[in-house]
Amino acid sequence: MEEMLLQIAMAVIGSLGFAIFFNTRGKKLALIAVGSALSTLVYLLVMYRTQDRVVSTLAGALVSAAIAEIMARMMKTPVIILLVPIVIPLVPGGDLYYSMRYFIMGNAEEFSTSFQFMLKEAAAIAGGMILVSFIVQLILKSKRYFKEIRHDEI
Amino acid sequence: MKDEKIVAGMLDIGEALLTSGAEVNRIEDTIIRIGEAYGFVRVDVLTITASIVLTVHTAQGESLTQTRRIRKTEINMERVDKLNALSRTICETKPELEYVEQHLELIRNTSHYSEAVMMLAYIMVAASFTVFFGGNAVDALISAISSILVRLLVRIGTRIRMNPIFQNMMCAAAAGLFVLALSKLGLQFNTDSIVIGNVMLLIPGLALTSALRDIIGGDLITGSLVMIEAVLKAVAIALGFAVLLIGG
Structure with a gap:
């Protein structure tokens, strides 16, 4: 439990740091902190239940993207401003490093494991973002479509 | 002459968005919306990583084309956010060019963190x-x-x-x-x-x-x-x- 809180705190600090790199200011920083905390919480909970890094990353990415889309619409700000810092703690930096390490050590088996994990986690992040963005577009487009139908009837 | 200035202004906003790190989709969408707000009958815009090509057709049947080549990018999300707000204002109120130019200049000077x-x-x-x-x-x-x-x-x-x-x-x-x-x-x-x-x-x-x-x-x-x-x-x-x- 305590370890989980520490992990979440670290993820939030990391996300805020990244937001500062991109010159994000004001209220958006608070939203990013909240989003990052929630996304990391989901990641850790799923990790605890399944012990599967890829599934957990996918869950985290889905939550991150959903939060970013919702908050961006509320704040009338571009999604990407919130999305990138929120999703950063899920990035497989660890597996990138370990695959390099095992590659140089000539440990083919470990390299293959880490490298595959890195690719799968990257794909999970991408997949999560794509899915959420697809759903959002679907909602927006069908909204517009129904509005037009109603307009035509009148 | 005025149309040319508007097209240049549209490209200024597009260029500022591109150099600050916005997605292509947003840039093209913004330019098209502004163009439509200023009464152009057709707006064709193509953005590829470091270049923007824009053609507009006026109600009088003339067409105008301008292009920009972008060399420098410096990610600045505050600028993207402000440009987004500016383009919203433009679409809603269709302000004079001077207003747009003034605000664009302010946005360009958005400071980075120390x-x-x-x-x-x-x-x-x-x-x-x-x-x-x-x-x-x-x-x-x-x-x-x-x-x-x-x-x-x-x-x-x-x-x-x-x-x-x-x-x-x-x-x-x-x-x-x-x-x-x-x-x-x-x-x-x-x-x-x-x-x-x-x-x-x-x-x-x-x-x-x-x-x-x-x-x-x-x-x-x-x-x-x-x-x-x-x-x-x-x-x-x-x-x-x-x-x-x-x-x-």
Whole structure:
């Protein structure tokens, strides 16, 4: 439990740091902190239940993207401003490093494991973002479509 | 003449968005909306990583084309946000050109965080991810010192306009050498966590995300080009840290 809180705190600090790199200011920083905390919480909970890094990353990415889309619409700000810092703690930096390490050590088996994990986690992040963005577009487009139908009837 | 100025103004906004790191989809959408707000009957715009081509058709049946080639990019999300707000205002109120020019100038001068704050952000990212990936307080401290080194190198690299891919490799190598030197001095620490904390500093997160969003949005050319650059940057990080791993 305590370890989980520490992990979440670290993820939030990391996300805020990244937001500062991109010159994000004001209220958006608070939203990013909240989003990052929630996304990391989901990641850790799923990790605890399944012990599967890829599934957990996918869950985290889905939550991150959903939060970013919702908050961006509320704040009338571009999604990407919130999305990138929120999703950063899920990035497989660890597996990138370990695959390099095992590659140089000539440990083919470990390299293959880490490298595959890195690719799968990257794909999970991408997949999560794509899915959420697809759903959002679907909602927006069908909204517009129904509005037009109603307009035509009148 | 007035139409020409409007087209130039539309490109100014597009250019400012592109240099600040917005997605292609947003840039094209913004330009089209503004064009329609100013009464052009047709707006054709194509944006590819570093160039914008814009043709508008006026109600009188004339057509106007202007292009821009963008060379410098400096990610600045505050600017993207303000440009977004400005384009909303333009579409709603169709203000005079002077108003747009004035506000655009203000937005261009949006200040970045001071160097001290940027340094702090580097320390925040490196130290927190070192702990996130299993490091302890000592590891976080070493990671923080190493991140200052990375920041200094990033500044030098940007000033001499070093190739960003090579710059990533250099920063990773420098951080790696720093950690290696400390371990040769006989200090005990968790090398892996420290290095991963510094890896996170260099990850091209924005490029990867915006490339992905461009591809989803159907802008395959820009999306793929940015994606290739981002992947190369990630590979460069790995190559840079190879110094540490070979030496250690």
